[in-house]
Amino acid sequence: MAPATAHAQLLMPAIRELRERQAVINDVSSHLMELMPIYEDSVLKRGRTQLLHRLEGVDAVRMALSELSARAAREILTSQPGGPRPEPVLKEATDRTIGVLERGIRMRTLYQYAAQFHQPTVDHASLLVEHGAQVRLVTEVFMRLIVFDGEVALIELADNPKGALVIRDPHVLHFLVRAFEGAWAKALPFPLAYERDQVLRSSEEIKTAIVKLLSQGYDDKVVAKRLGISLRTFQRHLADIMRRIGARNRLHAGYLLRDLDIFHEKAVEQQKR
Incomplete structure (x- = not known):
């Protein structure tokens, strides 16, 4: 068989499929861009202009975490009280966290004493450390907290544990970061193996x-x-x-x-x- 004939029979179907997929990608991309004005008027967008803003559900919190993680430029501080974290929560957070660390963003995380005896939490902490994060243990954590670049923080709502309060007030942020640094200074390294x-x-x-x-x-x-x-x-x-x-x-x-x-x-x- 002539090479040109073989080329037509073997490669043309793949080329047609590639072109069809490119057309689909272009079409989906166009539709997503049409959604941008709607997104810009979303609850999260309006929340950027408020010093304190409530997020009432898990989906809203996850969306906020994804966006704030993607926008982070310097450092993320995290405090996780309550001992071991549920495995689905760890799994959901892993990809987002690794993506942040691979961009060179610094990350420091505090866990409580009991977390060191929960193997899924230990595995998660090991993965974070492997990618450059710092993880420590404290006896008592003051609250569930995530701070992005010292400019915005999320804390758990007192009346809704599935929600979060987005904080942009610089005075409150200063207090939260100082409290975190105080706990960090007294914390022990997270034991990734039995010591x-x-x-x-x-x-x-x-x-x-x-x-x-x-x-x-x-x-x-x-x-x-x-x-x-x-x-x-x-x-x-x-x-x-x-x-x-x-x-x-x-x-x-x-x-x-x-x-x-x-x-x-x-x-x-x-x-x-």
Whole structure:
């Protein structure tokens, strides 16, 4: 067979298919451009002119996160309280986060103590670190927070956990960034593999936080929620605290721990052993 004949028989169908696909791409692109005026008048667009703006649903929050991530130019700060994150949430965030990091945007993320024992969260943190992010652990995270370039932030709505408040007020942003930096300075590196010394140190920090919160009058459920641990884990730590200080019951423990320095001394002795 002549090469020209073979060329016609083998390549022309593929060339026709390529041309058809290009026509479809051009058509879809044209329709999407027609939608731009509608988008520019969307809720998110109007929200850019407001210092505080509510997003009421998951879809609205995801759209805002996607746009703000794409527009980020310098750094993204993230605080994720509550211990382990649900796997679908981690999966949904992975592609967006990796895309940001591959553009050279700096990213710092805070997780709570319990997150280090949840393998999907550990895997997600490992992937972020592999792409250049920094991830640390804290005992108590103040709120769910994402800050983009110090210019806009999202926090969780108090009356709607599926929504978010978009903040552009420079004074509020300054406070949020300062609070994040304070927590970051005290945080430990996220252990991507089991490290006995760090696990022990984290355990001591969680016990100290439990003592502090109980001394402030919070009940067991509130303390566990603020520290991002289960009630059972809280009770296990409390039992260890009572054993360490020699308390016979909760009332006795309260008396012994009237001075928090007592617990700190016991903790230091425990670490030396």
